[in-house]
Amino acid sequence: MNVTKSTLENDPYVKNHIVVCGIHSAIKQFIMPLRAKYMKEQQLQTIVIITGEPDESENKNENENHIDSNIWNQISRFKYVYLINGSPLKQETLIKANINYADKVVILGHDSTLEQDVADDMLDAESIYIYQAVRKVNKDV
Numbered sequence: 001m002n003v004t005k006s007t008l009e010n011d012p013y014v015k016n017h018i019v020v021c022g023i024h025s026a027i028k029q030f031i032m033p034l035r036a037k038y039m040k041e042q043q044l045q046t047i048v049i050i051t052g053e054p055d056e057s058e059n060k061n062e063n064e065n066h067i068d069s070n071i072w073n074q075i076s077r078f079k080y081v082y083l084i085n086g087s088p089l090k091q092e093t094l095i096k097a098n099i100n101y102a103d104k105v106v107i108l109g110h111d112s113t114l115e116q117d118v119a120d121d122m123l124d125a126e127s128i129y130i131y132q133a134v135r136k137v138n139k140d141v
Contacts, residue, residue: 007096008048008082015101017046019141021088021130022108023067028074030106035078046080048097050088088130094137102141105134 008014020030031047051067067083075081086093088107099105107127134141 008084008098009095011098014046014048014082014098016103017048017098017101019094019097019099019102019105019134020047020049020108021105021134022052023049023071024108025068025071027071027108031075031078031081041079044080045103046082047078048082048084048102049075050084050086050093050097052087053085089126089133091133091137094134099134099138099141102138105141107131107134 018034020027024030027049034045034047053067084093084097086096088094107130109123109127
């Protein structure tokens with residue numbers, strides 16, 4: 001199943017959703033309670049995951065995933081989960097995730113099992129910058 005989107009900007013079906021900034025090896029455990037078996041389909045909140053990877057859709061297939069294949073295999077089975085390639089620090093990426101209509105935003109730290117771009121002492125600073133970028137685009141989220 002392919003859930004990568006190039007943009008969800010102004011998508012009428014993606015409103016009151018959860019935007020997750022970053023990928024963590026435990027992302028499945030984050031999604032599972034939001035997809036509990038007792039929940040009816042109309043209760044499911046859309047989840048948009050910003051991968052944190054550069055958007056290279058001009059040079060590659062725009063539907064290509066930029067996440068670890070093990071993680072992809074775990075989350076691709078869930079309904080209403082979309083990936084947006086790009087940095088959550090960039091306003092255009094947040095707009096592609098339809099952040100203007102989001103209900104919640106979750107900022108994940110780096111996972112030590114994945115490749116790290118930022119030194120450990122800079123993780124808090126990066127999260128603060130992401131928070132500030134989100135608030136610039138949507139003050140109510």
